[in-house]
Amino acid sequence: AQRVTQPEKLLSVFKGAPVELKCNYSYSGSPELFWYVQYSRQRLQLLLRHISRESIKGFTADLNKGETSFHLKKPFAQEEDSAMYYCALSPLEAAGNKLTFGGGTRVLVKP
Amino acid sequence: EPEVTQTPSHQVTQMGQEVILRCVPISNHLYFYWYRQILGQKVEFLVSFYNNEISEKSEIFDDQFSVERPDGSNFTLKIRSTKLEDSAMYFCASSMTGSTDTQYFGPGTRLTVL
Numbered sequence: 001a002q003r004v005t006q007p008e009k010l011l012s013v014f015k016g017a018p019v020e021l022k023c024n025y026s027y028s029g030s031p032e033l034f035w036y037v038q039y040s041r042q043r044l045q046l047l048l049r050h051i052s053r054e055s056i057k058g059f060t061a062d063l064n065k066g067e068t069s070f071h072l073k074k075p076f077a078q079e080e081d082s083a084m085y086y087c088a089l090s091p092l093e094a095a096g097n098k099l100t101f102g103g104g105t106r107v108l109v110k111p
Numbered sequence: 112e113p114e115v116t117q118t119p120s121h122q123v124t125q126m127g128q129e130v131i132l133r134c135v136p137i138s139n140h141l142y143f144y145w146y147r148q149i150l151g152q153k154v155e156f157l158v159s160f161y162n163n164e165i166s167e168k169s170e171i172f173d174d175q176f177s178v179e180r181p182d183g184s185n186f187t188l189k190i191r192s193t194k195l196e197d198s199a200m201y202f203c204a205s206s207m208t209g210s211t212d213t214q215y216f217g218p219g220t221r222l223t224v225l
Contacts, residue, residue, distance in 0.1 A: 032211040044216040090211045097209040101154040
C-alpha cells in the first residue's frame with residue numbers, strides 16, 4: 001500500500017522569503033511523484049512531477065529515495081503562490097494510474 | 112485549452128436517494144477517474160475506468176457505487192442509496208494514457224446528503 005504524508009497543514013511566509021513544503025511517502029515499489037496545486041476557487045492542477053524534472057513558476061522538487069521525500073521548494077515566494085498544495089504518488093508499475101494524495105499544505109504568502 | 116467539466120456544481124439530496132454525478136472528460140483522453148474529498152480530509156481515489164470497464168477501485172467503491180460511460184462524451188458516477196457519510200466533494204479526472212500520465216481534474220461536485 002502507498003501513503004503520502006504532508007506534515008504541515010499551514011505554511012505562512014512573507015513575500016520574497018523561501019518556502020519549502022515537505023512531502024514524505026511510503027511505497028515498496030517505484031513511485032512517480034507529483035505536486036498538484038489548487039488556487040482559490042480553481043480546480044486541482046498539476047504543478048510539477050518528478051519525471052519531467054522541470055521548474056514551474058520557480059518551484060522545484062527533488063525525489064530523495066533514501067529519505068522517501070519529494071519536498072517542494074521556491075527560493076522567493078510571491079503572493080500569487082498562496083494556494084493549497086498537494087503531494088501525490090502513483091505507482092510506476094501499475095497501469096491503473098491511481099493517485100494517492102497527501103493531506104495538503106495551505107501556503108499563505110503575506111505582503 | 113480543453114478542460115474536464117462536471118455537473119452539477121452542488122447537489123443536495125436526502126439520505127437513501129440515488130444521485131448521478133456527471134463529468135465530461137477531455138475529448139481525446141482514454142482514462143477516467145473519480146476521487147472524493149470529505150471536508151477536512153484527504154483527496155481519496157474511488158475508481159479508474161478504461162475501455163468501458165473498471166481498471167481499479169478502492170475499498171470505498173462498494174456496491175452502492177457504479178460508473179458508466181453512457182455515450183462518447185459523458186462519464187457518470189452513481190450512488191444508489193446515499194448515506195450521510197457520502198457528503199463530500201467529488202472530483203472527476205481524465206488522462207490520455209494510464210501509467211502515471213498527468214491527470215486533469217474537473218472543478219468538482221459538492222454532494223450534500225441530508
